Amino acid sequence: MSTATPSPTAGLAGVIAGQTSICSVEQGALIYRGFEIHDLAENASFEEVAHLLLVGHKANPSELASFKDELIANRALPPVVIDYLKTTASMFADNTTVPMDVLRTCVSILGNLDADSQDNSPEAELRKAKRLTAKIPTIIGHMQTVIDNKPLVAPETGGDAKLSHAANLLYLMTGEKPEDKLTHTMDVSLILYAEHDYNASTFASRVIAGTLSDMHGAVTGAIAALxxxxxxxxxxxxxxxLKEILEHLDAGGTVQSFMDNAFTEKRKLMGFGHRVYKNGDHRAPILHALGKAMAQSRGEEFVRLFKVGEEVQQIMDDQKNIKPNVDFPCGMAYYTMGIPVPQYTPIFVASRITGWCAHIMEQHQNNRLIRPIAEYVGPPESKWNG
Ligand SMILES: CC(C)(COP(=O)(O)OP(=O)(O)OC[C@H]1O[C@@H](n2cnc3c(N)ncnc32)[C@H](O)[C@@H]1OP(=O)(O)O)[C@@H](O)C(=O)NCCC(=O)NCCS
Incomplete structure (x- = not known):
């Protein structure tokens, strides 16, 4: 019989599973290494936040310049990855894969090609983290052009060296230089998504890293979890x-009737609720405001989308007291920007790669195998032959 104390709640809810100096997620605030998320969203760029998370401190101007240069220099993909991406056209056509799975495979292939792949020293891990941060937007961009049956955008360089990380991601996906408003919304969304302590994918990456496995393996597992x-x-x-709700409206229904059906069916409303935040997600209003402002200039279709979204939020709040998390406004904002829906979660990866790599490095620098125990609730012992 086990002498261990059973976990008090399912899903490890409320359990402190370790320490971190990277991020604090609380009801009152979301903090990256001492800086509050509203402050970062308003005053920092994604590159600055990436430096903060990966290197561990706010970059001075010369550190920032060389960090950006390193990212730009590492944007291009190796030919093996480009060749693999080209083969995915038929897989997408046959609906046997989705962008998150293709991205996961690309990261795994990058691990096979990285000179530091088996080196878990802090110096090697920082080099690998920068390379992954630089290359993931290029994977997403090239993948989208393969799906659209268009030529890859600047495969020799992985984009345009004059463009920021956020702008270059949009450029690689479309071949068009984005307007400032789009770039700004993308940049802020990348900041908001970058880090969130022991969320499921980060925890998965730490469990993998905790066996002293390598960074590319841990990131591959994290992508699957995300x-x-x-x-x-x-x-x-x-x-x-939201698209389903719009169709329901077009067929003569109301948002209220859609929600009533959803409540009767006990359906989970996507983009609502959170394991930690019970009074609302700090990131959601920031992205909602930016997306809504952008919708005004993008057309009536998008203004309507935000109106419907706000009605859904109001009903969830009034009837269930459940608030939107960051993914609800993100869906509306990315849709307003014209981004294909199956790339929303890969773009989340383009941001969270920084948080994951920071945690993998932290885990390796003070490692202990993560191996909890389970409470056995199966059949009692019996004899195989009797
Ligand atoms: C995020 C999430 C997994 C958190 O799960 P959790 O901490 O285990 O929360 P619980 O499932 O215990 O939720 C508590 C109650 O609120 C309800 N609830 C939570 N989120 C809900 C949602 N999105 N829609 C409808 N009801 C929800 C649960 O059904 C449960 O009700 P009950 O007590 O009557 O069974 C959950 O809120 C969810 O599935 N949300 C939708 C998916 C999503 O947006 N994920 C992104 C998270 S950032």
């Missing part, structure tokens, strides 16, 4: 649900 609709996949699922 894909699920209860986690990062919720930004795609939220937009799919």
């Amino acid at each position: 894909k699920g609709p209860l986690h990062g996949g919720a930004n795609e699922a939220a937009m799919d649900m």
